[in-house]
Amino acid sequence: MxxxxxxxxxxxxxxxxxxxxxxxxxxxxxxxxxxxxxxxxxxxxxxxxxxxxxxxxxxxxxxxxxxxxxxxxxxxxxxxxxxxxxxxxxxxxxxxxxxxxxxxxxxxxxxxxxxxxxxxxxxxxxxxxxxxxxxxxxxxxxxxxxxxxxxxxxxxxxxxxxxxxxxxxxxxxxxxxxxGTRIVSRTPRESTGRPELAEAAIVVSGGRGVGGAENFPLIEALADALGAAVGASRAAVDAGWYPHAHQVGQTGKQVSPQLYIANGISGAIQHRAGMQTSKTIVAVNKDSEAPIFDLVDFGVVGDLFSVVPQLTGEIDSRKA
The missing domain is CATH 3.40.50.620 (HUPs)
Structure with missing residues (x-):
């Protein structure tokens, strides 16, 4: 053969x-x-x-x-x-x-x-x-x-x-x-214990709606409950809320997980280009007119600061 x-x-x-x-x-x-x-x-x-x-x-x-x-x-x-x-x-x-x-x-x-x-x-x-x-x-x-x-x-x-x-x-x-090109030094990347973003079967991302770096622990907690990687939109990365290595989108990383959860992400084409091939897409956004809802399999119109902690708690309770 x-x-x-x-x-x-x-x-x-x-x-x-x-x-x-x-x-x-x-x-x-x-x-x-x-x-x-x-x-x-x-x-x-x-x-x-x-x-x-x-x-x-x-x-x-x-x-x-x-x-x-x-x-x-x-x-x-x-x-x-x-x-x-x-x-x-x-x-x-x-x-x-x-x-x-x-x-x-x-x-x-x-x-x-x-x-x-x-x-x-x-x-x-x-x-x-x-x-x-x-x-x-x-x-x-x-x-x-x-x-x-x-x-x-x-x-x-x-x-x-x-x-x-x-x-x-x-x-x-x-x-x-x-x-021709020698490697002169290496700096080990600090491990978060989470899966690699591009390889993860589940990705939980946060966008402008997260409101600031101090609120990203909400996204991380949900990701940890699911054994997922953490992503971020370009808006969140450009604002300095999360490292660029976690940016999902046309100018970031392209991901294709089994499950993608977008929190506070409007769904601009730049972001969609990086995650649109995900098998199942879930969005949480308080704006019912957000473009992300045209793409999703399941959508929650609501405040992520209320929805995400409830979701995390429900997942943790079912794992107990």
Whole structure:
């Protein structure tokens, strides 16, 4: 059967959920071959094998940690040349999209970014995207070369499908460009204990209606009750109420969770572009004419300072 390359997103061998989703999609096209770069391959291989990877190509070198992007592009190109895959799937993170673009250029192939679904027919992979601020859904295919596809988190279920997952060493020759941009320092991000925003199955967001940074603990409390990530609208971020890393929207992060709860967010197109592909959308807003209500599955017209604490309390009571 044809093989499909899947670039593994991990932290020291702890495989992130978007990679497991990619393996689900890869199995629709062929046999997934995971490419694990950096430390922790032995830890990751079992998880990757349990989710369908027939092989795990591994490479570990200081260049992956010391330099930006290009060493990983050299490695994924080496994997491509070794496997001759029918497609390459990459997580749709900022780094993932840059790796995918550089790889597509090197191998002379087309690229499709931010896919929300991947299927296959007699002519190869067919990719679904949500485009133009989620106003349209498109289906397209790469017309030349091996399709390079980046996939948004939460686009596919994580499904167990035990496979061999045999570990094989990947030989990588680094190009001159690999050492062009050196990483000179790193600052660990402070952990909140909540899921990553772009990967979370549930996102609870606050907007201008929250009224100030001092009121965002209401949003955080609801998020914690649901095991959710916290998001914010551009208005809330621009006002300095919440960090930019949590901004959801066209100029922030695009999320596609199973459940999105918008609190005090009017629903301007800039925000909708970042969350419109969420599976279920709930809004709390005291303005019954707010544009967000045109989008939602469930809407509550009411004061978030009354509604959100009641919702949090009800969730906590049912968990007790």
């Amino acid at each position: 044809a093989e499909v390359l899947v670039l593994v997103d991990h932290l020291d061998g702890v495989v992130r959920k978007p990679t497991l989703e990619l393996l689900t999609l890869a199995r629709r096209i062929g046999d997934p071959v995971a490419v694990h770069l950096g430390p922790g391959a032995d830890t990751a291989a079992k998880v990757l094998g349990d989710h369908g990877a027939v092989r795990v190509l591994t490479a570990d070198a200081p260049e992956f940690a010391q330099y930006l992007v290009v060493p990983k592009v050299d490695a994924i190109q080496a994997a491509h040349d070794t496997v001759s895959p029918v497609a390459v799937l990459v997580p749709s993170s900022a780094e993932g999209k840059e790796i995918a673009a550089r790889l597509a250029l090197r191998i002379g192939s087309g690229i499709i970014t931010d896919a929300v679904d991947v299927e296959v027919d007699e002519n190869g992979p067919v990719v679904t995207q949500s485009v133009f601020a989620a106003a349209f859904t498109t289906r397209s295919r790469v017309s030349h070369g091996v399709p390079v596809i980046t996939v948004k988190p939460n686009s596919a279920p994580v499904e167990s499908a035990p496979a061999a997952g045999s570990v094989e060493q990947l030989t990588v020759s680094f190009s001159q460009a690999a050492t």
